[in-house]
Amino acid sequence: ISLTRCNAVSSNSSSTLVPELADIDWDTVGFGLKPADYMYVMKCNIDGEFSKGELQRFGNIEISPSAGVLNYGQGLFEGLKAYRKKDGNNILLFRPEENAKRMRNGAERMCMPAPTVEQFVEAVTETVLANKRWVPPPGKGSLYVRPLLMGTGAVLGLAPAPEYTFIIYVSPVGNYFKEGVAPINLIVENEFHRATPGGTGGVKTIGNYAAVLKAQSIAKAKGYSDVLYLDCIYKRYLEEVSSCNIFIVKDNVISTPEIKGTILPGITRKSMIDVARTQGFQVEERNVTVDELLEADEVFCTGTAVVVSPVGSVTYKGKRVSYGEGTFGTVSKQLYTVLTSLQMGLIEDNMKWTVNL
Numbered sequence: 092i093s094l095t096r097c098n099a100v101s102s103n104s105s106s107t108l109v110p111e112l113a114d115i116d117w118d119t120v121g122f123g124l125k126p127a128d129y130m131y132v133m134k135c136n137i138d139g140e141f142s143k144g145e146l147q148r149f150g151n152i153e154i155s156p157s158a159g160v161l162n163y164g165q166g167l168f169e170g171l172k173a174y175r176k177k178d179g180n181n182i183l184l185f186r187p188e189e190n191a192k193r194m195r196n197g198a199e200r201m202c203m204p205a206p207t208v209e210q211f212v213e214a215v216t217e218t219v220l221a222n223k224r225w226v227p228p229p230g231k232g233s234l235y236v237r238p239l240l241m242g243t244g245a246v247l248g249l250a251p252a253p254e255y256t257f258i259i260y261v262s263p264v265g266n267y268f269k270e271g272v273a274p275i276n277l278i279v280e281n282e283f284h285r286a287t288p289g290g291t292g293g294v295k296t297i298g299n300y301a302a303v304l305k306a307q308s309i310a311k312a313k314g315y316s317d318v319l320y321l322d323c324i325y326k327r328y329l330e331e332v333s334s335c336n337i338f339i340v341k342d343n344v345i346s347t348p349e350i351k352g353t354i355l356p357g358i359t360r361k362s363m364i365d366v367a368r369t370q371g372f373q374v375e376e377r378n379v380t381v382d383e384l385l386e387a388d389e390v391f392c393t394g395t396a397v398v399v400s401p402v403g404s405v406t407y408k409g410k411r412v413s414y415g416e417g418t419f420g421t422v423s424k425q426l427y428t429v430l431t432s433l434q435m436g437l438i439e440d441n442m443k444w445t446v447n448l
């Protein structure tokens with residue numbers, strides 16, 4: 092079982108030396124790094140051109156202490172998942188071109204060159220195939236794919252870095268929250284904010300995630316699963332949770348905060364809206380107030396890592412409101428089932444969202 096290919100890697104991953112599945116306990120995979128075999132590395136020169144990337148053994152990288160990403164936070168990341176289909180052999184990617192486009196938008200905001208959509212999707216495909224034995228068996232999770240784009244060229248004065256590196260690494264993952272698929276408990280944050288109008292809240296820059304660690308740590312120490320942020324001007328409108336987007340359901344109408352520069356345009360969010368509409372639900376993207384949240388019938392979160400997570404309770408200014416009875420709400424459950432069945436290849440993909448590897 093410990094056989095692996097070594098050194099150079101061809102893009103054809105079906106080497107006979109690679110065992111079908113990595114030798115780990117697939118029943119206890121959570122959301123932590125389990126280093127796989129290979130990572131993809133592609134460099135961009137001073138002219139903003141990406142050379143052909145290559146697969147390398149997963150491992151540490153060397154960059155200058157003066158790299159733009161280390162000094163001025165010039166970095167972006169993405170997240171997408173690959174699922175092993177029921178037949179055990181085929182692998183499905185979920186909307187990788189959407190991640191590519193989002194990285195390109197973010198790169199524009201952060202003054203970075205970015206891989207083309209084609210380069211991005213090809214790199215993801217190569218990386219997943221090279222690490223195929225790390226894609227969990229059906230029903231045991233997914234392979235989380237983490238593309239990174241960062242300014243690795245040296246700077247001292249504040250300026251865009253002269254060189255960039257695009258890396259993709261992967262890890263098998265299970266449930267994001269320790270609650271598993273059970274409802275999570277959120278606290279509405281009234282002091283700290285995640286994003287400001289005109290800032291970078293709408294792109295997946297690394298600094299957005301460092302900015303939420305403080306509130307998240309305080310919340311976790313008090314037993315909450317995560318933090319829900321409000322807008323920084325009125326402190327009244329829902330924005331997003333540290334790691335995912337938020338939806339409420341009231342009288343079968345589904346509402347989610349609209350994308351307006353301070354909220355990450357989640358690919359699961361967007362897919363969920365389309366799934367809900369095709370299932371006949373009315374979906375509204377608009378300003379959603381914290382009062383509406385407290386009066387909702389159901390609340391749920393969406394994200395690549397999180398997938399769809401029911402919210403069991405929300406605490407706001409010391410008042411705790413509970414939803415459901417420790418399980419998924421009816422609407423959230425229906426949408427979760429359709430979306431995940433699509434992602435795992437259990438139903439026909441009428442949306443043409445999945446890419447079969």
Ligand code: COI
Nearest residue numbers: 170171334394395396397
């Ligand atoms: C994802 O859902 O892929 C994310 O990037 C969120 C991250 C905090 C795990």
